[in-house]
Amino acid sequence: MRSAKPTGKFSLGMFTLTIIFLYMPLVILVAYSFNNSKMMAWNGFSLRWYNELFFSSENLWHSFWNSAVIAVTSASVSTVIGTLGAIGLYWYNFKFKKAISVAAFIPMLIPEIIIGVSLLIFFAGIKLQLSLFTIFLAHTTFNIPFVLMVVMARLEEFDFTIIEAAYDLGAGELQALSKVILPAAFPGVISGFLIAVTLSLEDFVITFFVSGPGSSTLPLHIYSMIRFGVSPVINALSVVVIAGTVVLAALSRNVVKYMFQK
Amino acid sequence: MKGSHVAITGVEKYFGDFHALKSVSVDIKKGEFYSLLGPSGCGKTTLLRIIAGFEDPSSGAVLLDGQNVVPVPANKRPVNTVFQSYALFPHLTVFENVAFPLRLRKMENAAVKTKVQEFLELVKLPKEGKKLPAQLSGGQRQRVAIARALINEPSVLLLDEPLSALDAKLRQHMLIELDAIHDKIGITFIYVTHDQQEALSVSDRVAVMNEGEVVQVGTPFEIYESPSDPFVAHFIGETNYIGGTVTEVIGDKHAKVDFPDIGSLFVYQDKPLAVGDKVKVTIRPEKIRISSDKPSALGDQMNLLEGGVDELIYSGFQSKFFVRVSERATFRVFRQHVKFFMDEKAINWKDRVFIWWNDNDGYVVEVEKP
Numbered sequence: 188m189r190s191a192k193p194t195g196k197f198s199l200g201m202f203t204l205t206i207i208f209l210y211m212p213l214v215i216l217v218a219y220s221f222n223n224s225k226m227m228a229w230n231g232f233s234l235r236w237y238n239e240l241f242f243s244s245e246n247l248w249h250s251f252w253n254s255a256v257i258a259v260t261s262a263s264v265s266t267v268i269g270t271l272g273a274i275g276l277y278w279y280n281f282k283f284k285k286a287i288s289v290a291a292f293i294p295m296l297i298p299e300i301i302i303g304v305s306l307l308i309f310f311a312g313i314k315l316q317l318s319l320f321t322i323f324l325a326h327t328t329f330n331i332p333f334v335l336m337v338v339m340a341r342l343e344e345f346d347f348t349i350i351e352a353a354y355d356l357g358a359g360e361l362q363a364l365s366k367v368i369l370p371a372a373f374p375g376v377i378s379g380f381l382i383a384v385t386l387s388l389e390d391f392v393i394t395f396f397v398s399g400p401g402s403s404t405l406p407l408h409i410y411s412m413i414r415f416g417v418s419p420v421i422n423a424l425s426v427v428v429i430a431g432t433v434v435l436a437a438l439s440r441n442v443v444k445y446m447f448q449k
Numbered sequence: 450m451k452g453s454h455v456a457i458t459g460v461e462k463y464f465g466d467f468h469a470l471k472s473v474s475v476d477i478k479k480g481e482f483y484s485l486l487g488p489s490g491c492g493k494t495t496l497l498r499i500i501a502g503f504e505d506p507s508s509g510a511v512l513l514d515g516q517n518v519v520p521v522p523a524n525k526r527p528v529n530t531v532f533q534s535y536a537l538f539p540h541l542t543v544f545e546n547v548a549f550p551l552r553l554r555k556m557e558n559a560a561v562k563t564k565v566q567e568f569l570e571l572v573k574l575p576k577e578g579k580k581l582p583a584q585l586s587g588g589q590r591q592r593v594a595i596a597r598a599l600i601n602e603p604s605v606l607l608l609d610e611p612l613s614a615l616d617a618k619l620r621q622h623m624l625i626e627l628d629a630i631h632d633k634i635g636i637t638f639i640y641v642t643h644d645q646q647e648a649l650s651v652s653d654r655v656a657v658m659n660e661g662e663v664v665q666v667g668t669p670f671e672i673y674e675s676p677s678d679p680f681v682a683h684f685i686g687e688t689n690y691i692g693g694t695v696t697e698v699i700g701d702k703h704a705k706v707d708f709p710d711i712g713s714l715f716v717y718q719d720k721p722l723a724v725g726d727k728v729k730v731t732i733r734p735e736k737i738r739i740s741s742d743k744p745s746a747l748g749d750q751m752n753l754l755e756g757g758v759d760e761l762i763y764s765g766f767q768s769k770f771f772v773r774v775s776e777r778a779t780f781r782v783f784r785q786h787v788k789f790f791m792d793e794k795a796i797n798w799k800d801r802v803f804i805w806w807n808d809n810d811g812y813v814v815e816v817e818k819p
């Protein structure tokens with residue numbers, strides 16, 4: 188029965204534990220980013236790790252820059268391809284449509300490590316030197332199914348006779364696409380893009396396989412730093428990333444709100 | 450007249466093995482309000498989509514003013530559609546929805562403004578231009594859809610069950626307005642509906658469809674009063690449909706028919722009949738009079754039967770009676786409540802009653818020669 192409200196004690200306990208387990212590590216991380224000592228013991232408040240992060244970590248910022256460029260470019264390309272693919276799968280009828288739409292989603296289910304290995308073998312096979320470009324290709328590849336899925340979900344929501352209405356009123360194929368289908372799908376396209384950016388920024392496994400010398404991304408760089416012992420600089424970086432994420436999330440919510448609810 | 454003459458000749462449509470339209474031919478005059486009426490799944494929408502250009506016929510032609518438009522794509526035909534689901538563009542305001550076809554033609558802004566305003570006034574929405582479709586009521590959305598479909602000044606307007614999503618009161622109201630718009634604009638309207646009341650009340654002519662075929666075309670009066678097909682007799686309104694054998698032909702308009710379980714009745718006929726023919730006859734329930742007193746002084750060719758009231762349904766403006774005249778035959782009879790106090794005695798369940806009607810009110814639908 189769903190009638191009565193749960194009496195509270197148990198669920199409140201679970202809630203508290205969840206919050207503690209989720210956020211405690213983050214709180215500790217934030218705290219230690221301001222620790223004066225390199226060791227775990229608290230040794231007074233200091234901004235030295237932030238200082239080091241911002242003024243003497245060129246390699247880290249280089250990787251960060253790589254990550255940002257790859258995230259934006261691969262998300263843009265995969266958003267274009269994924270959106271057009273979704274529209275194609277949704278609106279046009281052609282041979283093997285079912286097979287193609289299944290094939291488009293399968294990469295989402297395949298373990299990343301397998302995708303990483305297969306891309307590596309593929310790039311080696313076509314003699315493509317591993318570089319930022321191969322990372323870009325790999326990220327675009329794994330982002331497409333996600334964009335496709337998000338845009339498809341949006342398209343399925345709206346009444347598809349509006350496309351016929353556009354034709355009926357005199358629109359050609361491109362006009363129907365640009366004046367009706369894309370604007371109606373736009374919220375889905377935006378979410379698809381944001382998801383793609385996020386996935387690209389945080390990807391480690393696939394990137395690990397397809398990155399070449401000098402083409403490190405931020406996750407790869409952090410991993411390599413940790414191999415030589417946890418540096419509090421990483422704590423400081425994490426705090427910056429968390430703050431950035433919160434600001435971005437708030438911003439994008441407001442932007443989306445502004446665009447679609449005026 | 451600004452409308453087009455529409456001729457559909459021998460249109461067939463197959464969806465795979467399914468034969469959705471079977472050699473459909475109709476001829477729609479310039480400026481006519483023409484309805485396609487039939488039960489769900491009979492192919493009305495399919496035929497409309499073929500006229501609009503969303504679907505190709507498997508064979509046959511669609512002629513607009515004599516020109517075959519089958520090879521012409523939907524966006525190039527002088528035909529516009531009001532969709533059942535309205536199909537308004539959710540991201541555009543009412544004004545921009547209606548302006549959409551004009552914007553496609555790159556019409557100048559000032560001209561767009563006057564024209565859109567003119568059509569919003571035509572559908573009685575002059576002040577709603579700034580709203581989004583989601584902020585309108587169902588009836589208002591319907592009006593926007595109509596304005597948008599008319600603004601290109603098509604020569605044919607196609608309407609696919611445009612009122613089916615509205616409640617009964619509003620439907621009546623919109624129907625009257627549609628009729629007024631049709632009178633004002635004067636183009637050809639092709640109106641799809643499964644609601645016979647809608648079709649009968651506004652159409653100049655009606656094509657009744659069943660299972661992919663057009664079974665009868667006629668004015669609402671002809672369709673109702675002289676159905677040429679048993680399906681039409683049953684589909685339009687309620688009726689008493691009985692079969693018997695001709696025993697006497699009277700002049701060239703009447704006959705006497707013997708109905709098993711009922712007796713001998715006078716009927717009207719407009720087909721060549723001979724004694725011995727088997728016929729099916731329709732008698733509309735509202736044409737039959739009912740009373741618990743035997744009527745006096747009926748004319749020579751009146752039909753009179755006696756029976757018991759099997760069932761009685763009161764529905765405000767009328768009562769329906771099911772009168773059993775023999776073991777195996779009942780008649781439906783409608784009595785309008787024209788006065789608060791009926792002149793005659795009230796009729797109750799199980800009462801003995803008399804029913805009678807004019808010879809002209811039994812109509813021969815089918816004839817089978819022996």
Ligand SMILES: Nc1ncnc2c1ncn2[C@@H]1O[C@H](COP(=O)(O)OP(=O)(O)OP(=O)(O)O)[C@@H](O)[C@H]1O
Pocket residue numbers: 464467469487488489490491492493494495496643
């Ligand atoms: N694209 C299609 N593929 C296969 N069958 C179809 C297709 N479109 C319509 N049909 C079939 O053709 C028949 C007629 O459909 P249609 O939509 O024309 O009916 P309708 O008279 O408009 O019915 P309703 O009053 O329910 O709208 C139906 O049996 C339907 O299942």
Ligand SMILES: [Mg+2]
Pocket residue numbers: 493494495609
């Ligand atoms: Mg239909």
